[in-house]
Amino acid sequence: MIGRLNHVAIAVPDLEAAAAQYRCTLGAEVGPAQDEPEHGVTVIFITLPNTKIELLHPLGAESPIGAFLAKNPAGGIHHICYEVEDILAARDRLKASGARVLGTGEPRIGAHGKPVLFLHPKDFNGCLVELEQA
C-alpha cells in the first residue's frame, strides 16, 4: 500500500540557520522559504536525489509545530510522509486495522497541494506518519 517516502520533516528553531547548514555544510540543494499559513508553518524543501527533507518552522500562534519545539528546543524529526495511490482506500484500510487518523479523519490539502492525512504516533511506534496521495 505505501509507496515512496515522500519526505522527512524536521522541526527547526532557526529556519535560516538550518537552511544555511544544509546548503553550505552538507552541500544539499535547498529551496526558498515558503509560508503555509493554512498549515501554520514556514517550510523549506531540501531536494535529495531520491526524496526530500522538509524543514518546518512555526508560523503564527496556532502552529502545530510550536508545542513540538517547546518540548524539543533544539528541534527534531517531526514526521515522515509515505505516498499512497488512493488516500481514502488507505484510510479505510488503516481504520479497519484499528489505527487512528488524526483530526476529522477526512484528507486535507497538504503543503504540496495534494490530499494528506496524519496517523496517530502511538499506533506507529511513536512516529507521526503522514500519508500523501501521490
Added chain:
Amino acid sequence: MIGRLNHVAIAVPDLEAAAAQYRCTLGAEVGPAQDEPEHGVTVIFITLPNTKIELLHPLGAESPIGAFLAKNPAGGIHHICYEVEDILAARDRLKASGARVLGTGEPRIGAHGKPVLFLHPKDFNGCLVELEQA
C-alpha cells in the same frame, strides 16, 4: 556533499509487531530480522521504492537503542542516514564547520558493511545524522 537518503531508522519496542504492521497494514516489503551483535541491535529493513526504513530493536545489555527506548517507550525515529561519496572528506568538512563527530571520529563498518559515522544531534537540529559511504 550529501547524496541519497539511505534510510530512516525507527526504534521499536516490539520488532515483530512493527514488522507485521508494515507488512500487513501498510503493505510494505519487509525483510527478515538480522542480529547485528557488534552494533547492539536487531534490524529489519523495509524496502520502499526510493529508500529504506530500518526498524531497530536492542540486542544485548549494551545496546545504543536501550536508552532511547527507555526515554521513548512507544518507540520513535532514531536517526536518518545520508549517503556520501567519501566519508573521510565529509568528516573533515563537517569538523572544519564545527560539527561534532560521535565516538572516536573514525568511521566504523555499519549494518550495511560500509563505513559510517554519526554526527552530534545538537549540531543538526536535534536529529541524529548518520553518514554512510555509498
